[in-house]
Amino acid sequence: MKNARDILKDRVLLFDGGMGTYYRSRPGLECEQANLADPDGILAVHREYLAAGAEAIKTNTFSLPRMAAAHAAGWQALAREGWNLAVTAAERGGGAAVFADLGPAPDTEADPAAVSYKAVAGIFLEMGAENFLFETLSTDAGVAEAAAYIKGRRPDAFILVSFAALPDGYTREGVSVRALAERMAACGFVDAVGLNCLLSAAAMAPVLPALLGAGLPVSAMPNGGYPLVGRDRVVYRGRPDYFAREMVGIRQRGAVILGGCCGTTPAHTAALRRALEQTPIPLAAEGAAGGGRAVSVPPAAASPDPFLEKLARGEKVIAVELDSPKTADLTGYMEGARRLQAAGADAVTIADCPVARARVDAALTACKLRRELGLVALPHMTCRDRNLNAAKALLLGLYAEGVREVLAVTGDPIPTAERDEVKNVYQFNSRKLARYIHDLAGPGAELPGMTVFGALNLNARNFDVELRRAREKAEAGMAGFLTQPILSRQAVENFRAARAALPASKLLAGILPVVSHRNALYMENEVNGIHLDEAVIRRYEGADRARGEELALEISLAAAKAAAPCADGFYLMTPFGRVGLMERLIAALRGEGL
Numbered sequence: 001m002k003n004a005r006d007i008l009k010d011r012v013l014l015f016d017g018g019m020g021t022y023y024r025s026r027p028g029l030e031c032e033q034a035n036l037a038d039p040d041g042i043l044a045v046h047r048e049y050l051a052a053g054a055e056a057i058k059t060n061t062f063s064l065p066r067m068a069a070a071h072a073a074g075w076q077a078l079a080r081e082g083w084n085l086a087v088t089a090a091e092r093g094g095g096a097a098v099f100a101d102l103g104p105a106p107d108t109e110a111d112p113a114a115v116s117y118k119a120v121a122g123i124f125l126e127m128g129a130e131n132f133l134f135e136t137l138s139t140d141a142g143v144a145e146a147a148a149y150i151k152g153r154r155p156d157a158f159i160l161v162s163f164a165a166l167p168d169g170y171t172r173e174g175v176s177v178r179a180l181a182e183r184m185a186a187c188g189f190v191d192a193v194g195l196n197c198l199l200s201a202a203a204m205a206p207v208l209p210a211l212l213g214a215g216l217p218v219s220a221m222p223n224g225g226y227p228l229v230g231r232d233r234v235v236y237r238g239r240p241d242y243f244a245r246e247m248v249g250i251r252q253r254g255a256v257i258l259g260g261c262c263g264t265t266p267a268h269t270a271a272l273r274r275a276l277e278q279t280p281i282p283l284a285a286e287g288a289a290g291g292g293r294a295v296s297v298p299p300a301a302a303s304p305d306p307f308l309e310k311l312a313r314g315e316k317v318i319a320v321e322l323d324s325p326k327t328a329d330l331t332g333y334m335e336g337a338r339r340l341q342a343a344g345a346d347a348v349t350i351a352d353c354p355v356a357r358a359r360v361d362a363a364l365t366a367c368k369l370r371r372e373l374g375l376v377a378l379p380h381m382t383c384r385d386r387n388l389n390a391a392k393a394l395l396l397g398l399y400a401e402g403v404r405e406v407l408a409v410t411g412d413p414i415p416t417a418e419r420d421e422v423k424n425v426y427q428f429n430s431r432k433l434a435r436y437i438h439d440l441a442g443p444g445a446e447l448p449g450m451t452v453f454g455a456l457n458l459n460a461r462n463f464d465v466e467l468r469r470a471r472e473k474a475e476a477g478m479a480g481f482l483t484q485p486i487l488s489r490q491a492v493e494n495f496r497a498a499r500a501a502l503p504a505s506k507l508l509a510g511i512l513p514v515v516s517h518r519n520a521l522y523m524e525n526e527v528n529g530i531h532l533d534e535a536v537i538r539r540y541e542g543a544d545r546a547r548g549e550e551l552a553l554e555i556s557l558a559a560a561k562a563a564a565p566c567a568d569g570f571y572l573m574t575p576f577g578r579v580g581l582m583e584r585l586i587a588a589l590r591g592e593g594l
Contacts, residue, residue: 001090002097004131004158005191007055008217008256012281013097014273015056015221015259016049021236022265023060032063035081036074042082046089050096052266053273056259058101058133059086061120065105069116079123099133099160100124105142113142118149125153135162135221136197136261138171140180147189160219160257162194166389169207174388174428174436177207181214194219197261200226200238201246205253212254220247220255224263236263240271248275305404307347307376308451311480311506316594317346317569319378319482319508320582324350324360330368333360336579337369343583344590347376349407349482349571353385363394367401378453380407383428388436395437395447405451407482408433430454431469431476438477456481456498458491458510459531467501480506482571486559487514488533499566508571509563513552513585515575517541549581557588564594 007013020031023045034042042060049057061082067075083100090096102120107113121132132150134143140161147159161184165177177195184190193216195204201222211218225238247258258276260268310317320340325333337348348369350362366377379398381391398406408430428436434452441450454473460466470481481502486492486509495509514520514532517540523530524537539551552575560570570589574582 001087001130002055002095003156004056004097004099004160004257007097012251012276013056013219013257014054014269014276015099015219015257016046016054016058017260017264017266017268018224018262019045019058019060020062021262031060032067032078032082035060035078035085039081039085043085043089046086047092048266049269050089050094052270054096054259054269056097056099056131056257057086057090058099058135059083059124061101062103062135064120065102065113065116068119069106069111069113075120076123079120080127083124083127083129097131097158098129099131100129102132102134104137107139107141114145114149115142117142117146121146121150125150130154130156131158131160133160133162136164137161137180138164138173139175140183143184144187144189147187151189158191159189160192160194161190162196162219162221164197165195165204165207166198167203167207168389168392169210170388170392170436170439172388174432174439176210176439178210178213179439181211181216185214185216190216192217192219192257194221194255194257196221196259197223199223201243201250205246205250208250208253208255217257218255219257219259220250221259221261222247222250223261224265224268227263238263238268240265240267243268244271244275247272248279251276251279251281305376307378308405310346311568314568316564316567317508318344318586318589319347319349319569319571320345320586321349321351321571321573322577322579323354323574324362324365326357326359328360330360330365333365334368334372336577337373337375339579339583340586341373341375343586345572345582345586346569347378347405349378350380352380352382352409363398363403366403367398370402376405377403378405378407379403380409381433383408383410383430383433388428391433391436392440395440395450399447399450404449405453406437407453407455408437408478409455431473434473434478435476441477451479452477453480453482453506454478456483456507457529458483458486458494458498459488459529460494463494463497467498470498470502470505474502474505478505480508480568482508483510484529485510485512485573486563487512487536487555488531491531492559492562495563496566506568507566508569509560509567510571510573511556511560511585512573513549513556513575513578513581514540515552515578515581516545516548517543519548519575549578549584552581553585553588556585557592560589560594561592570594 023031046057059082064075086098090098105113105116150157163177170176181193184193199222204222224236228235350365352362362379366379369375369377410430437452440447456470457466520537520540524532
């Protein structure tokens with residue numbers, strides 16, 4: 001067996017292809033289980049790839065980190081036999097490099113990814129492994145710790161970490177591969193970084209330059225085209241000669257480790273070996289043709305944002321939530337927004353289909369407010385209805401229209417009775433969405449200057465957990481928080497605790513005028529995230545509409561005064577479209593100097 005760095009001293013390291021998809025094209029079992037149930041079949045696949053020209057093969061153990069995390073019985077035996085089969089094939093094939101293959105591990109508080117990675121890597125280290133491949137990753141959770149563990153036990157180990165990226169250079173977790181590669185280089189324990197899976201060779205080529213700047217050798221193992229889903233199987237129809245031609249282009253961009261993932265067969269490996277021999281590219285040329293970065297959308301011309309400017313000056317702001325209508329007629333809505341603007345609102349926020357009921361799209365409404373009124377509009381973006389691709393498309397459109405801030409929230413789930421027809425998406429949560437937007441808004445990125453706010457539930461039963469999540473959101477790039485309404489003494493205390501725990505974050509205290517006894521009872525009993533002191537509810541007993549509004553102003557103003565010492569501004573929520581009530585509340589706040 002060989003250490004991969006010995007091969008890389010003078011030539012490209014050529015990997016095998018997709019064991020899982022190739023083996024499943026034969027009669028037999030699921031891949032990893034076949035190490036014990038059909039060892040001859042797995043050994044035969046390894047030998048075919050070696051005969052086709054591969055100098056590095058992967059153990060048939062991709063799913064073992066997930067199995068270890070689930071404490072599945074027998075995974076250790078599958079690891080040992082997977083290693084033995086690959087070593088047997090390599091020794092008979094002239095001494096190729098054998099890589100211990102580790103796919104993604106789940107990462108939870110109870111079972112951190114690093115623990116699962118270390119458990120699997122420990123087995124391979126006992127077996128004598130010198131080369132390790134962490135592949136098809138969407139995050140780097142636990143990888144640096146696992147790499148440090150491996151290097152601690154075998155300092156000369158070669159560790160390759162490969163991420164699965166979408167065509168825009170972000171993983172399904174919303175993390176840029178540029179940032180991931182830089183973190184792997186900075187940790188000091190990773191020897192090479194790359195991409196595999198999800199993309200064809202042609203689609204992977206423009207993403208690779210994002211990795212070259214990290215300073216590590218770069219690998220590329222794309223799929224054999226895009227999958228076609230048949231009745232009972234997935235088929236990749238990318239032709240070996242086309243794959244090889246595109247891979248030569250990837251080599252010219254600077255990749256020094258090449259191979260294939262799903263849908264690539266020994267025929268693809270053989271075609272790539274021939275193409276590399278016919279088009280030799282010295283290792284000294286690494287990176288010469290691959291510099292630069294993917295073309296990004298030119299940023300729209302900067303426009304004044306008095307809301308953010310006022311926050312930056314330390315002046316208290318007033319943002320008013322005005323939900324878009326349930327019909328397509330925006331006439332009354334725009335008039336209401338105009339009145340709030342004239343009353344002194346610094347921004348209008350628009351909920352994204354609150355309680356999972358469809359309304360006019362919050363982002364489109366924000367664009368209309370910005371374009372027609374010049375009003376700062378802060379649309380809410382939920383994770384319920386969009387995947388990352390749709391989220392990015394929406395953000396680009398918002399940016400082009402001059403909208404520079406969004407509120408990222410996970411979103412209310414679809415009510416149970418509607419789930420047969422209306423599906424949740426929830427590809428990510430608000431923290432991941434914030435991190436994704438933050439990366440898009442970084443220096444030289446596609447959305448420079450985009451600001452992300454988050455939600456903070458002051459009424460959470462376990463507020464310590466809520467604060468911990470808020471700190472994670474701030475670390476993910478959220479600049480500030482709009483809180484749930486303050487309608488209890490405990491909410492005031494929690495707001496003060498939030499101020500102490502989040503000293504660098506902008507906090508807008510949530511104020512929701514309660515307009516009737518029925519309204520108070522409904523919110524207390526049926527609205528998640530809202531809690532009213534019993535004394536507040538009792539004050540509305542027997543009150544008519546006029547008295548209800550007077551109480552709403554009185555109680556809201558008292559809540560604002562209690563929060564003011566810790567607040568950077570106020571987040572007012574309009575009840576039942578009562579813009580007139582909000583005009584009076586804004587005037588009262590301004591009159592009190594709040």
